[in-house]
Amino acid sequence: MDASVHTSHPGQDHKVTPMMEQYIEIKTANPDCLLFYRMGDFYELFFEDAEQASRALGIMLTKRGKHQGEDIPMCGVPVERADDYLQRLIAKGFRVAVCEQIEDPAEAKKRGGKSVVKRDVVRLVTPGTLTEDALLDPRRSNRLIALSRVPTGEDTARIGIATVDISTGAFIVEETSPSNLATDIARLDPAEIVVPEAMLDDELLEAIIRGARVPIAPVARDITDGATAERRLTEAFGVTTSAGFGQLSRAELAAGATAVSYIVRTQRGARPPLSPPKQTGRDDVLHIDGATRASLELTRTLGGDRAGSLLHAIDRTVTPAGGRLLADRLASPLTRPGSITQRLDSVSLLVEDARLRRDLRALLKATPDLVRAAQRLAFRRGGPRDLACVRDALIAGRDVSTVLAGRDLPAELGAIRESLGAPDPKILAALGDALAETLPLRTSDGGFVRSGYDPDLDAARELRDESRKVIAQLQTRYADETGQRTLRVKHTNFLGFFVEVPAPTGEILRTPPWNATFVHRQTLQGAMRFSTVELSDLEQRIAAAGDRALAIESAIFERLSQIVIEAGDPLKDLSDALAALDVASALAELAADRSYVRPEVDLSLDFTIEGGRHPVVEQALNGAPFIANGCDLTPSASAENGRICMITGPNMGGKSTYLRQNALIAILAQIGSFVPASSARIGVVDRLFSRVGAADDLARGRSTFMVEMVETAAILNQAGERSLVILDEIGRGTSTFDGLSIASATVEHLHNSNGCRALFATHFHELTELSKRLPRLFNATMRVAEWKGDVVLLHEVVPGVADRSYGIQVAKLAGLPASVVERAKTVLAELESADRTGKRGKPVSDLPLFSIAAAAPPPSAPEPESDPSLDALDGIDPDDLTPRAALEALYRLKALRKSASREFPRDARASKKDR
Numbered sequence: 018m019d020a021s022v023h024t025s026h027p028g029q030d031h032k033v034t035p036m037m038e039q040y041i042e043i044k045t046a047n048p049d050c051l052l053f054y055r056m057g058d059f060y061e062l063f064f065e066d067a068e069q070a071s072r073a074l075g076i077m078l079t080k081r082g083k084h085q086g087e088d089i090p091m092c093g094v095p096v097e098r099a100d101d102y103l104q105r106l107i108a109k110g111f112r113v114a115v116c117e118q119i120e121d122p123a124e125a126k127k128r129g130g131k132s133v134v135k136r137d138v139v140r141l142v143t144p145g146t147l148t149e150d151a152l153l154d155p156r157r158s159n160r161l162i163a164l165s166r167v168p169t170g171e172d173t174a175r176i177g178i179a180t181v182d183i184s185t186g187a188f189i190v191e192e193t194s195p196s197n198l199a200t201d202i203a204r205l206d207p208a209e210i211v212v213p214e215a216m217l218d219d220e221l222l223e224a225i226i227r228g229a230r231v232p233i234a235p236v237a238r239d240i241t242d243g244a245t246a247e248r249r250l251t252e253a254f255g256v257t258t259s260a261g262f263g264q265l266s267r268a269e270l271a272a273g274a275t276a277v278s279y280i281v282r283t284q285r286g287a288r289p290p291l292s293p294p295k296q297t298g299r300d301d302v303l304h305i306d307g308a309t310r311a312s313l314e315l316t317r318t319l320g321g322d323r324a325g326s327l328l329h330a331i332d333r334t335v336t337p338a339g340g341r342l343l344a345d346r347l348a349s350p351l352t353r354p355g356s357i358t359q360r361l362d363s364v365s366l367l368v369e370d371a372r373l374r375r376d377l378r379a380l381l382k383a384t385p386d387l388v389r390a391a392q393r394l395a396f397r398r399g400g401p402r403d404l405a406c407v408r409d410a411l412i413a414g415r416d417v418s419t420v421l422a423g424r425d426l427p428a429e430l431g432a433i434r435e436s437l438g439a440p441d442p443k444i445l446a447a448l449g450d451a452l453a454e455t456l457p458l459r460t461s462d463g464g465f466v467r468s469g470y471d472p473d474l475d476a477a478r479e480l481r482d483e484s485r486k487v488i489a490q491l492q493t494r495y496a497d498e499t500g501q502r503t504l505r506v507k508h509t510n511f512l513g514f515f516v517e518v519p520a521p522t523g524e525i526l527r528t529p530p531w532n533a534t535f536v537h538r539q540t541l542q543g544a545m546r547f548s549t550v551e552l553s554d555l556e557q558r559i560a561a562a563g564d565r566a567l568a569i570e571s572a573i574f575e576r577l578s579q580i581v582i583e584a585g586d587p588l589k590d591l592s593d594a595l596a597a598l599d600v601a602s603a604l605a606e607l608a609a610d611r612s613y614v615r616p617e618v619d620l621s622l623d624f625t626i627e628g629g630r631h632p633v634v635e636q637a638l639n640g641a642p643f644i645a646n647g648c649d650l651t652p653s654a655s656a657e658n659g660r661i662c663m664i665t666g667p668n669m670g671g672k673s674t675y676l677r678q679n680a681l682i683a684i685l686a687q688i689g690s691f692v693p694a695s696s697a698r699i700g701v702v703d704r705l706f707s708r709v710g711a712a713d714d715l716a717r718g719r720s721t722f723m724v725e726m727v728e729t730a731a732i733l734n735q736a737g738e739r740s741l742v743i744l745d746e747i748g749r750g751t752s753t754f755d756g757l758s759i760a761s762a763t764v765e766h767l768h769n770s771n772g773c774r775a776l777f778a779t780h781f782h783e784l785t786e787l788s789k790r791l792p793r794l795f796n797a798t799m800r801v802a803e804w805k806g807d808v809v810l811l812h813e814v815v816p817g818v819a820d821r822s823y824g825i826q827v828a829k830l831a832g833l834p835a836s837v838v839e840r841a842k843t844v845l846a847e848l849e850s851a852d853r854t855g856k857r858g859k860p861v862s863d864l865p866l867f868s869i870a871a872a873a874p875p876p877s878a879p880e881p882e883s884d885p886s887l888d889a890l891d892g893i894d895p896d897d898l899t900p901r902a903a904l905e906a907l908y909r910l911k912a913l914r915k916s917a918s919r920e921f922p923r924d925a926r927a928s929k930k931d932r
């Protein structure tokens with residue numbers, strides 16, 4: 018809502034209630050958030066907030082009182098289910114300010130009957146600052162990025178990016194340029210972008226930032242002043258100088274400070290438990306822009322699903338942190354062969370040693386999300402189960418360490434083994450000793466400390482439980498004394514403990530001598546309730562003992578949390594080590610399961626893949642064979658640069674699959690994974706570009722020719738000799754001649770200027786002629802066979818050029834009506850003959866297509882007669898049949914087939930087909 022509308026209306030005589038006054042004041046201070054205003058057991062939303070939230074959550078919109086003469090729209094969510102509603106609001110891009118009562122209502126009463134309970138916002142919940150398990154996807158990092166811009170005096174500016182995942186404490190800073198910003202944002206895949214308003218005034222930057230389609234939090238101040246930025250950062254980390262963070266650039270400092278300021282604001286001043294900012298080596302990662310990531314469906318499909326993506330196909334991790342690490346690695350493949358080799362060494366060992374892999378994975382499976390639990394404890398939002406997560410992760414670390422002990426390990430696994438031992442064993446001892454078997458969700462529920470751990474706690478619990486027993490005895494005694502077997506001692510929050518009896522008995526208890534003991538409290542329909550002095554005493558003892566037990570448990574919780582918080586760094590190291598081990602063993606499992614091989618990765622410009630497969634398509638074929646294909650873009654002996662492969666072939670022949678599989682193999686190799694091939698040698702790729710023609714891009718609703726050209730331009734401007742470029746049917750979105758010319762000029766540019774390795778699929782067969790002029794270009798085609806007039810797609814890549822497109826045959830396979838297929842064949846034949854006789858240059862109306870159509874539309878070819886045996890075959894579900902039923906079905910089919918052949922002699926049908 019626009020709170021200002023409701024705050025001051027001079028001359029209005031309508032009174033604003035004190036509560037509304039408080040609400041409006043808080044809302045005005047948080048105009049960009051929905052305000053969850055605590056009222057008892059509900060968070061209530063008012064005015065426009067209520068309207069927005071009720072729409073977004075599908076909950077009822079009601080009214081509560083009036084404000085300035087008008088009904089106040091209101092909706093509410095129960096506090097105990099707030100997480101659920103928050104999650105849905107955050108997923109829709111809202112920010113929520115959670116406003117709690119910060120004093121006891123009794124305190125407010127003391128100030129006077131009409132005083133409003135003090136309330137304040139305790140936290141802003143925003144998409145990029147979540148810590149709760151219920152609000153987070155366990156297998157995805159939840160990153161907030163903050164941007165800064167520092168003018169350099171020249172035309173360009175330096176852009177700082179700070180990336181923070183407060184659910185794990187990770188904090189990274191880097192510097193980039195406006196031209197690389199979009200690619201960097203795509204790599205970081207943030208949940209929220211914090212950006213100084215001034216940057217959004219720049220049209221170009223605004224387009225890039227909004228193009229990311231994630232919630233944006235504009236902040237008023239641009240902290241570009243170095244001293245201020247440094248102060249913000251050092252304050253947040255409680256240090257006196259930023260020297261310990263390394264040599265951060267001005268842009269990095271500014272972005273870091275912006276991130277920290279925003280997080281402090283959302284967490285209401287609490288110093289966020291973050292790791293100190295670390296610089297990334299940007300040159301060490303393979304650059305993949307957003308369009309390429311989308312078209313290669315790396316982490317989600319074009320439709321937005323995880324299933325069907327590369328990540329989904331290769332993910333065999335068994336822990337949430339491992340899942341996140343694999344996704345992060347896939348987002349940032351490496352470019353240094355040394356680091357890639359280290360990862361590959363780990364995978365190799367675990368491929369070879371199946372037993373070790375199995376043992377490790379079994380232990381890892383039981384490992385909880387240590388880093389997020391520890392972070393919640395540090396945010397003071399944790400509970401007993403978070404302590405148990407830390408305990409169980411420490412146990413897993415210890416057990417994994419035992420399994421790895423004494424082995425000869427490659428460097429990465431050796432470092433992992435070191436980190437497993439980082440946390441002090443005393444932490445595990447402390448948690449193990451204290452925690453009970455079953456644990457409540459909240460500390461305030463109590464009962465999470467093992468009995469025997471703390472004598473005071475045991476004494477308080479005993480007193481509490483003993484008193485409960487005494488109450489049970491009291492019931493028996495009262496029943497005996499009064500002779501009323503139906504007498505019960507019960508408890509409600511309002512009355513505390515009381516005696517309940519049926520009404521007639523109640524009447525007796527109200528008379529002497531009983532009324533000296535039993536004090537009448539309530540008459541219900543058919544029952545009466547009484548209190549006694551003994552019950553009240555016991556009640557107090559129980560409450561006091563319970564309170565005392567809870568206080569002791571809370572103190573124990575605090576102490577254990579503190580131990581965990583102080584062990585922050587070693588615990589993070591342990592969590593990282595377990596996650597890295599999970600990824601290594603998961604990739605090894607994948608390699609063993611799907612017969613992947615170890616790629617060779619070096620600094621050459623080679624690209625030689627034998628027997629390559631598409632990692633996602635091959636799994637989707639469900640056991641049907643995937644035809645493996647090699648790819649050789651390695652520079653030939655006479656050239657320095659890699660080669661360009663021009664692929665033609667029928668629709669559905671497998672061109673797109675082939676193009677993408679080679680890009681995916683390069684990515685897999687560079688994240689340090691084995692690859693789906695029989696062998697692969699790859700000179701590291703520093704930039705990967707993939708573009709698909711307009712029609713293939715329809716799913717994203719941006720299939721315009723313009724977008725395709727803008728993206729192609731970006732490739733031609735940026736690709737270098739180390740890049741790998743995948744272009745699928747570029748130029749398809751316009752008229753034939755324009756498209757052909759653009760595609761041809763693009764290939765020439767890639768060949769002559771960019772000097773990159775590239776794969777180019779096209780239906781413009783004319784382009785294959787280019788190989789005569791461009792020495793690094795060679796042609797390949799998808800092999801097809803023809804069988805009885807139908808095309809058979811063999812999905813096999815062979816040298817050479819497709820003789821034609823087979824579009825009509827494929828259309829027939831797709832079920833286009835026979836009449837349309839026949840008509841298309843006729844038109845094609847006419848067009849081809851017009852082409853041969855040189856008529857194609859004539860005006861469109863002269864083309865045979867139009868003259869034929871105008872002259873005489875041919876009669877539709879008759880639909881093929883139905884064959885009863887085929888219809889029956891269609892009706893059979895082999896999975897439903899017993900062997901006997903299958904045999905019977907086979908006899909039935911044979912019989913049907915026999916009678917069908919009598920009705921439709923074979924040569925009669927053949928002649929129909931040929932017509």
Ligand SMILES: Nc1ncnc2c1ncn2[C@@H]1O[C@H](COP(=O)(O)OP(=O)(O)OP(=O)(O)O)[C@@H](O)[C@H]1O
Binds near residue numbers: 644669670671674675
């Ligand atoms: N190597 C292969 N082995 C087995 N099946 C394959 C192979 N390549 C592709 N296919 C199958 O063929 C289908 C079509 O492949 P793809 O989309 O790559 O063809 P295309 O030549 O790019 O078609 P179009 O020109 O119509 O875009 C795939 O979805 C897959 O099911």
